[in-house]
Amino acid sequence: MKPLTEREIRAAFVNCTKGQAKRLFVPHDLDERPWDDLDFLGWRDPQAPDRAYLVAELDGRPAALALRSSGGGSWQSRRSMCSVCLTTHTGGVSLMVAAKAGKAGQQGNSVGVYMCSDLACPLYVRGKKDAGIGARLPESLTLEEKVERTVAHLAAFVAKVTAEAPPRG
Template sequence: MEPVTEREIRASFVNCTKGEAKRLPVPGDLSARPWDDLDFLGWRDPAAPQRAYLVTPSGDGLVGVALRLASSDVGRPRRTMCALCLTTHQGGGVCLMTARKAGRSGQQGNSVGVYLCADLACSLYLRGKKDAGPGGRLHESLTLEEKVERTAAKLDAFLARVTG
């Protein structure tokens, strides 16, 4: 992913108003992000832990979506898998994140969801730059490029559900 600016991030959101996009917290460490290793930029809201944001290149520009984390399951810890990068995590390492649909459908309260790494570091887990713990990455015969393409296709499919 190419480095992006705060202005580009705010302009990319498809499922919130311009006012909401203007007020959402953008990471302050954009210059320090490992852009060469990112397929998308994802972050959690430090002031509202149930909110997260994801921005990714798409076509000629960026597409950003505001996400809401579902309430975590209470009970015994279990291993769950991210639908994008296929990394497994123990306990709360994977969360159901929902995005209000874009346009009129979203205004009517419709949303779509996907299970994602709770820290939105899928790109780093995929490349082995971040450790998910024991059993976090399954051994696959795919090349890194094939894994990245698969993850991008899964992300594109989710975004198509948000914007469609």
């Protein structure tokens, strides 16, 4: 993923108003992020733990989503699998819910995906971050194929967020 500025990130939000995008928390350490290892940038709001955000480059353009997180975390005692990167965690997977873009979101429609609570999927896939023993199941896929699968899963979620509702008929 190419490095993004705070301005580019704020302009890329597709499921919130420009005013909301202007006020939301964006990390201040963008220049220190491992951009070469990221297929998307995800972060949590330190002041509001139930809020999370991600920005991905899709079709050559950044698309950012504002997310709400289920509690997730330490109360979960069984292992759960992230639907994006297929990493399993004990207490490290949360339901991330995004309001749909446009009129559908204004009407309260949303979509969700079970995702790594820390939104570090690209780092888990590449082995740059460890989720513990048994977190990554053995696979015969190459790293490139695993990355492509992760990007495809995320793109499918973003497509659900940005999809227009079918006309009623």
